Amino acid sequence: MKIEELICSVDLVIESASQNAVRFIVPQALQAGRDVMILSVGALADKELRETLFGLAKQHSCRLYFPSGAVVGIDGINSACAAGVSSVTLTTRKPPSGLMGAPYVVEHGIELEKLEKEMLLFEGPASEAVKAFPANVNVAATISLAGIGFERTTVKVIADPSLSRNVHEVNVEGEFGKFCTRVENLPSPDNPKTSYLAALSAISTLKKILNPFQIGT
Ligand SMILES: NC(=O)C1=CN([C@@H]2O[C@H](COP(=O)(O)OP(=O)(O)OC[C@H]3O[C@@H](n4cnc5c(N)ncnc54)[C@H](O)[C@@H]3O)[C@@H](O)[C@H]2O)C=CC1
Numbered sequence: 001m002k003i004e005e006l007i008c009s010v011d012l013v014i015e016s017a018s019q020n021a022v023r024f025i026v027p028q029a030l031q032a033g034r035d036v037m038i039l040s041v042g043a044l045a046d047k048e049l050r051e052t053l054f055g056l057a058k059q060h061s062c063r064l065y066f067p068s069g070a071v072v073g074i075d076g077i078n079s080a081c082a083a084g085v086s087s088v089t090l091t092t093r094k095p096p097s098g099l100m101g102a103p104y105v106v107e108h109g110i111e112l113e114k115l116e117k118e119m120l121l122f123e124g125p126a127s128e129a130v131k132a133f134p135a136n137v138n139v140a141a142t143i144s145l146a147g148i149g150f151e152r153t154t155v156k157v158i159a160d161p162s163l164s165r166n167v168h169e170v171n172v173e174g175e176f177g178k179f180c181t182r183v184e185n186l187p188s189p190d191n192p193k194t195s196y197l198a199a200l201s202a203i204s205t206l207k208k209i210l211n212p213f214q215i216g217t
């Protein structure tokens with residue numbers, strides 16, 4: 001079946017492949033009037049693509065869903081942003097094996113396999129983080145969309161050989177006060193690269209779409 005036919009035969013398209021897949025599939029799906037759930041959220045750091053997708057969704061009366069993914073605290077960021085938010089910081093710690101092959105690691109010739117203690121690989125805005133680590137910090141993009149944008153959201157990426165889990169900490173300060181969340185993610189049972197919670201968040205988003213009631217922000 002051709003991709004155009006496949007899109008037209010479903011109510012909802014779920015992208016869970018890659019940033020390139022977002023560029024290729026999502027515009028087609030929206031133009032065909034289909035709602036879309038996006039997991040490779042990092043693609044939306046590209047302002048032109050972001051504006052195109054939001055524009056198409058509006059034009060074709062479709063919904064775009066961005067699950068919380070592997071991070072916790074999106075509910076709090078959504079609420080906090082109803083007033084002023086002054087800072088949002090994501091600190092991601094991963095075992096070195098989970099970061100190998102990332103463009104930033106390759107370009108800087110970082111020998112992750114030789115690491116004996118934790119190393120801060122990257123600190124900067126989410127806009128740069130998602131390009132430097134496209135398969136590792138989609139969560140930074142989701143946090144940016146929910147919160148204060150890709151330029152004002154700060155991301156730290158740390159490789160830590162003592163870890164076996166992916167750890168994401170989110171610190172938010174604003175007019176509401178401040179909060180900190182921390183999740184220690186186990187890998188998905190059938191995909192060691194990806195945190196189990198990310199897959200569970202897609203299931204939860206499906207339930208939220210279907211439920212007649214909504215709990216949490
Ligand atoms: N939002 C979040 O919190 C999270 C997002 N992700 C992202 O979700 C996506 C899926 O994650 P995983 O299942 O771990 O990735 P994966 O790399 O294990 O599997 C992706 C699959 O999609 C296929 N694929 C990639 N591009 C494609 C294209 N253009 N057309 C057709 N198939 C294509 C690949 O061949 C592969 O089989 C990735 O982009 C990943 O970075 C992963 C974890 C958390």
Ligand SMILES: O=C([O-])CC(=O)C(=O)O
Pocket residue numbers: 069070134135136137138139140166185193194195198
């Ligand atoms: O699975 C995780 O812990 C997070 C991740 O890869 C991403 O956000 O892209």
